[in-house]
Amino acid sequence: MRFKAAEIPKYIINTFLVLWILFTLFMFVWLILSSFKSTREIYRGVWALPKTFKFDNYFRVLTDFGLLRFMWNSLIVVLSSTLLVLILSTPISYVLSKLKFPGSAAITISFIIGIGIPIQTIFIPLYLMMSKINATDSLIGLVWLYTITSLPFTVYLLIGFFKTIPSTLEEAAMIDGATASQSFIKIMLPMARSGIISSGIFVFVMLWKEFLLALVFISAESKQTISLGLYSLVTKLTYTGDWGGLFAGVVLVILPSVVFYSCLARKFIAGLTMGIGKG
Amino acid sequence: MDYNSQIFKRRYKSLILITTIPILSFYFIFMIFPILESLYYSLFDWSGFTAEMEFKGLGNYLELSSDNLFLQTVWNSFKYVGLGSVVILGITLLFTYAITNYKSRKLKDFVQMILFVPNTISPVALALLWSFVLNTRWGLLNSILKGLGLGFLARGWMGEDYIFGAALSLLVWIHVGFFIVIYLAAAARIPDSLYESAKIDGATSWKQFVKITIPLITDIIETSLVLWTIFSFKIFGYLYVFSTGGAGSDAPPAIRNISVQLFLTSFGKRTPINRLAYGSAMAIVLLIMLALLVYIIRKLFKAEVIEY
Numbered sequence: 001m002r003f004k005a006a007e008i009p010k011y012i013i014n015t016f017l018v019l020w021i022l023f024t025l026f027m028f029v030w031l032i033l034s035s036f037k038s039t040r041e042i043y044r045g046v047w048a049l050p051k052t053f054k055f056d057n058y059f060r061v062l063t064d065f066g067l068l069r070f071m072w073n074s075l076i077v078v079l080s081s082t083l084l085v086l087i088l089s090t091p092i093s094y095v096l097s098k099l100k101f102p103g104s105a106a107i108t109i110s111f112i113i114g115i116g117i118p119i120q121t122i123f124i125p126l127y128l129m130m131s132k133i134n135a136t137d138s139l140i141g142l143v144w145l146y147t148i149t150s151l152p153f154t155v156y157l158l159i160g161f162f163k164t165i166p167s168t169l170e171e172a173a174m175i176d177g178a179t180a181s182q183s184f185i186k187i188m189l190p191m192a193r194s195g196i197i198s199s200g201i202f203v204f205v206m207l208w209k210e211f212l213l214a215l216v217f218i219s220a221e222s223k224q225t226i227s228l229g230l231y232s233l234v235t236k237l238t239y240t241g242d243w244g245g246l247f248a249g250v251v252l253v254i255l256p257s258v259v260f261y262s263c264l265a266r267k268f269i270a271g272l273t274m275g276i277g278k279g
Numbered sequence: 280m281d282y283n284s285q286i287f288k289r290r291y292k293s294l295i296l297i298t299t300i301p302i303l304s305f306y307f308i309f310m311i312f313p314i315l316e317s318l319y320y321s322l323f324d325w326s327g328f329t330a331e332m333e334f335k336g337l338g339n340y341l342e343l344s345s346d347n348l349f350l351q352t353v354w355n356s357f358k359y360v361g362l363g364s365v366v367i368l369g370i371t372l373l374f375t376y377a378i379t380n381y382k383s384r385k386l387k388d389f390v391q392m393i394l395f396v397p398n399t400i401s402p403v404a405l406a407l408l409w410s411f412v413l414n415t416r417w418g419l420l421n422s423i424l425k426g427l428g429l430g431f432l433a434r435g436w437m438g439e440d441y442i443f444g445a446a447l448s449l450l451v452w453i454h455v456g457f458f459i460v461i462y463l464a465a466a467a468r469i470p471d472s473l474y475e476s477a478k479i480d481g482a483t484s485w486k487q488f489v490k491i492t493i494p495l496i497t498d499i500i501e502t503s504l505v506l507w508t509i510f511s512f513k514i515f516g517y518l519y520v521f522s523t524g525g526a527g528s529d530a531p532p533a534i535r536n537i538s539v540q541l542f543l544t545s546f547g548k549r550t551p552i553n554r555l556a557y558g559s560a561m562a563i564v565l566l567i568m569l570a571l572l573v574y575i576i577r578k579l580f581k582a583e584v585i586e587y
Contacts (some may be wrong), residue, residue, distance in 0.1 A: 004483075006483045006485075007483055007484065007485070009376075009485045010376075010377070010380065010483075010484060010485060013373045013374070013376060013377045014377050016373070017373075017374055017377045017378075017390070020374075020394075020455075021390060021393050021394070024393055024394075024396070024397075024452075025393065026419075027408070027412060027419060030419050031408060031411070034411075042417055043416065043417055044417075045417060045422060047422065047426070088301075088302050088305075089302070091294075091297075091298035092298045092299055092302045092303075094298070095294065095295055095298045095299060096299075099291055099295060101291075101295055107299060107303065110306075110311075111306070114306065114310055114311075116509055116569070116573070117310060117314070117566075118509070118512060118513035118538065118565065118566070118569070119513070120513060120515070120537075120538045120541050120542065120562060120565065121313075121314060121317060121562040121563070121565055121566045122309075122310060122313035122314060122317065122562075123545075124313075124316075124317060124320065124327070124545055124555050124558055124559050124562065125312075125313035125316035125317055125320070125559075126309065126313055127327075127546075128316075128327065128555075129309075129313070145309075148305060148306070148309040148310060149310070151302065151305070151306055151310075152306070152310075180291045180293075180294040181294055184294070205399050208401070209399070209400060209401040209402060211401065211402050211403055211515070211516040211519075211520075212515045212516060212542070215542075215546075216542075216546055226401060227401040227402065227403045227404075227516070228403075230401065230403045230404060230407070231403045231520060231523075234403075234407065234520070234523055235523075238523075246407065247411070250404045250407050250408055250411075253400070253401050253403070253404040254400050254401070254404050254408070257399045257400050257401070258396060258399065258400065260399075261392075261395075261396065261399040262392065262396075265388070265392045265395075266388070268399075269391065269392075269395070269460055269464075272460055272461075273460060273461065273464035
């Protein structure tokens with residue numbers, strides 16, 4: 001390619017982008033390498049490779065510090081909440097996207113406003129409410145909170161998706177005398193499968209990394225989720241100066257998310273941008 | 280479908296009732312009603328865990344207006360909004376330009392994926408990772424600077440002078456990846472035909488981007504400004520954990536936004552304050568400021584809506 005002076009912005013921006021990507025990748029490589037080092041080796045500097053690849057750091061945080069337990073808790077809580085959100089939000093999204101009835105627009109708008117409500121503005125009343133019914137420090141309570149707080153955005157995503165599905169088949173079914181719930185279950189659900197899965201993946205990833213609600217509502221160590229568990233590790237490990245262990249902990253939290261995401265990146269991004277397409 | 284027809288009414292009425300009423304009631308009980316409750320609590324002097332509640336009207340709000348720590352966190356939130364939107368949205372636009380010019384679909388997907396990755400990771404892990412990178416003694420950044428012979432640029436990034444910039448850089452690194460996904464999706468819906476004549480006229484790719492792409496994604500730029508404003512006020516985990524990597528204490532006031540201050544006031548664990556009513560007043564202030572800012576942004580953009 002010939003160098004053109006007019007395209008200078010292009011070269012500068014591309015260089016910047018390449019450096020950004022390289023820095024990101026390099027940072028993760030450094031993180032993983034460091035997680036195999038002893039704390040003393042970490043102090044020795046970035047460029048020194050670990051002498052031997054010891055997995056001590058990993059075993060220590062997984063078992064002694066209970067990271068495995070936290071992962072299990074997260075898996076249970078996040079899977080249940082994701083399923084519950086989908087079950088609750090799919091039918092209402094279908095109804096709101098396809099049927100016009102008195103109040104339908106107002107309901108849709110109230111959900112969109114809900115996306116913008118910061119949890120911080122409601123966690124005090126929620127805490128008092130949940131402690132009244134003894135649902136604080138409980139994983140079931142956390143499932144419920146995750147479900148409720150994920151509702152608005154999931155409904156928004158699914159409405160956008162249902163709108164892209166043409167209504168012709170449904171109309172035909174109606175003429176053939178199908179009831180409303182029949183045509184929803186037999187016609188719309190199968191056609192909406194990919195959108196529902198995309199939304200589900202999105203909700204799963206977002207809840208897997210959730211920290212604030214867990215921090216407010218969970219205190220018992222046996223019930224901590226992954227983010228909260230890692231946070232409580234920080235205090236313990238920095239107290240003893242165990243940086244190697246902390247690096248391993250961070251890798252163990254990051255790796256599953258990255259692997260899961262990179263396998264499903266297409267679907268994930270499709271889920272996020274479902275509402276942006278025109279029309 | 281003719282939704283006013285008799286058939287429609289007969290067939291769909293029960294479906295509508297069954298699907299909307301339960302979800303709507305959950306939604307209102309657990310998300311909307313609590314806002315009103317916050318408003319109510321904010322009028323009392325109350326720790327939240329005792330029976331006695333003393334009505335003090337707007338007393339909490341008056342106290343907020345002279346609470347220097349709180350005012351600092353309000354100022355910080357605005358700093359995150361202002362600096363963040365310039366830096367993040369600026370970089371995102373530049374990257375949108377670079378990536379839309381890639382010929383290979385695979386390369387586009389790969390770059391987008393790497394940029395977005397931080398958004399899928401626990402904020403606790405990211406905040407720790409970033410504090411490792413910026414560690415003065417053995418951090419990656421100072422080591423790279425020294426390796427490049429730029430040792431004189433190495434700093435104590437987590438120290439008082441740089442901590443706000445350090446925290447902001449973490450937010451920038453994460454959110455450029457978030458907004459790029461939205462921008463790229465928006466740029467992809469612009470029909471190619473619009474670029475054809477510009478190409479024939481010999482306009483450079485940069486010129487095409489400035490004259491065609493940016494005007495046509497104005498709605499998305501507005502949306503992202505609104506989103507970033509909301510994020511700046513409600514971001515919590517990154518800021519709450521960021522400095523604990525070394526110090527083992529609460530986030531320093533220099534990087535706290537309202538959200539962090541609100542949490543520390545209501546549920547802070549290291550030094551329990553437990554002023555739930557006072558915290559509720561902060562929540563209401565947060566909500567009002569957010570609503571105002573979002574309103575202003577919408578007003579500013581309303582003047583220039585572009586259709587195509």
